[in-house]
Amino acid sequence: MAKLIRMDKTGHTTLAEWTLDDQGAVDVAVRAFREQLDAGYYAVVTRGEGHAEQVRELPLDAGTVILRRPIAGG
Amino acid sequence: MLRETAGVYWRPRVDERRLTLAGRTWTATTFAHTVPWLAMAAFLLYLEPLSFPLAIILIAHAWVIPELYAKRGANVLRQARRLGAGPERTALGLLGDLVGHDARELHGRTGLVPERGTLGVWLVGEMGAVLVRPGGRRVHCYCIRVAEPDLPSADRIAHLLLALREDEVGFATVANQAFSGAPWRLVRRLPARARPAVREVVQRARVHS
Numbered sequence: 357m358a359k360l361i362r363m364d365k366t367g368h369t370t371l372a373e374w375t376l377d378d379q380g381a382v383d384v385a386v387r388a389f390r391e392q393l394d395a396g397y398y399a400v401v402t403r404g405e406g407h408a409e410q411v412r413e414l415p416l417d418a419g420t421v422i423l424r425r426p427i428a429g430g
Numbered sequence: 431m432l433r434e435t436a437g438v439y440w441r442p443r444v445d446e447r448r449l450t451l452a453g454r455t456w457t458a459t460t461f462a463h464t465v466p467w468l469a470m471a472a473f474l475l476y477l478e479p480l481s482f483p484l485a486i487i488l489i490a491h492a493w494v495i496p497e498l499y500a501k502r503g504a505n506v507l508r509q510a511r512r513l514g515a516g517p518e519r520t521a522l523g524l525l526g527d528l529v530g531h532d533a534r535e536l537h538g539r540t541g542l543v544p545e546r547g548t549l550g551v552w553l554v555g556e557m558g559a560v561l562v563r564p565g566g567r568r569v570h571c572y573c574i575r576v577a578e579p580d581l582p583s584a585d586r587i588a589h590l591l592l593a594l595r596e597d598e599v600g601f602a603t604v605a606n607q608a609f610s611g612a613p614w615r616l617v618r619r620l621p622a623r624a625r626p627a628v629r630e631v632v633q634r635a636r637v638h639s
Contacts, residue, residue: 363588365513365580367520398433400592402528406546408595410433422524424589425581426434429606430506430557430573 358416360385362392362423371423376416389414389421397423432593432600444602449549449561453568456610460496467492496611497619503571503609504619506558507628509541513582521582528588540627543587544634547598551635553627554594556586560628561602562613566635569613569628572605 360372371392372385393399399411401418414421435443442448471485471492512518526534529543537543545552550563561570576589594601609616613632617625 361524363521363524363581363585365517365578365582367517367522367582367585368524400596402592402595405530406595408592410596420527422588422592424592425576425578427574427576427589427593427601427604428434428437429604430575 358385358419358421360389360392360414360421360423362397363425368422374416382416385416386414392423396426398426399423432597432604434593434604435597435600438604441603444549444599446549449563449570449602452570452607453563453610456499460499460611463495464492496615499609500611500615501619503560503569503611503616504624506571506573506608507542507553507555507560507620507624508557510556510583510586513580517582518584521584521588525584525588525591528591536627536630537584537587540624541583542624542627543591544627544631545591545594546634547594549598549602551631552594552598553631554587554590555624556583556590558605558608559590559594559601560616560631562628562631562635564635566613566632568610569616569632570602570607571609571616572602573608574601574605 357373357375359370361368361370371388372381374381374385389399393412400408400422401411401415402408411421467488471488474481474485525537533543541555543554545554550561553560553562557575558571558573561572574590576586613628617628620628
């Protein structure tokens with residue numbers, strides 16, 4: 357089962373879980389994904405060891421999609 | 431490409447040449463902050479040995495300024511305020527899923543996560559990261575953080591780690607450079623907890639070269 361999680365002050369929060377054959381769960385995940393991007397989060401998918409990719413559409417085949425906040429020079 | 435680079439559009443993207451140039455500039459700056467003071471102290475002593483109190487002040491000046499720069503570099507690996515045990519534990523679980531066994535073990539001991547990149551070996555902390563260049567003779571300390579005050583420490587590291595993995599060059603471009611110099615200068619100014627982590631990534635960078 358794929359997961360959409362957001363890193364936040366609780367550690368992380370699972371916002372949605374879906375499987376490709378459950379269209380209702382997919383719709384909920386896509387909606388949650390869009391809301392988080394609109395709220396300023398960036399979505400990242402890990403792509404093997406040492407690699408990650410930022411995505412702007414929910415990759416339904418990904419295992420875990422992580423939402424992170426922007427970073428800035430301190 | 432890291433989206434955050436749009437916020438620093440005026441900065442050229444970091445590359446090998448720019449890193450080398452930045453390192454040389456830091457060395458030249460250290461030289462300029464040290465040698466004139468030492469030369470002045472020696473000259474004073476040559477002119478009048480009784481001027482030694484002033485010479486000592488000049489020598490102290492030559493010593494303090496590079497130390498302050500190194501301390502500024504060490505600050506990028508400092509720890510942020512801790513949240514409650516629950517969020518910290520949850521965040522640690524996610525970070526543990528992102529890294530391998532060796533990195534988990536090093537994080538458990540030092541609170542820092544190593545990450546091999548194309549520019550060298552990185553050591554990622556909560557408030558910044560240190561890049562050890564191939565060969566292990568120079569470190570670049572970068573101050574970079576998440577714009578969210580209430581995050582568990584492992585989530586802070588996970589944020590930086592994911593951004594680093596997305597675009598290493600972009601990560602180094604967005605970050606503010608706090609120090610560059612020999613690893614031993616940095617290690618001396620670090621808390622005891624963080625020193626083994628820097629020594630370990632320096633060792634990895636030697637193998638990496």
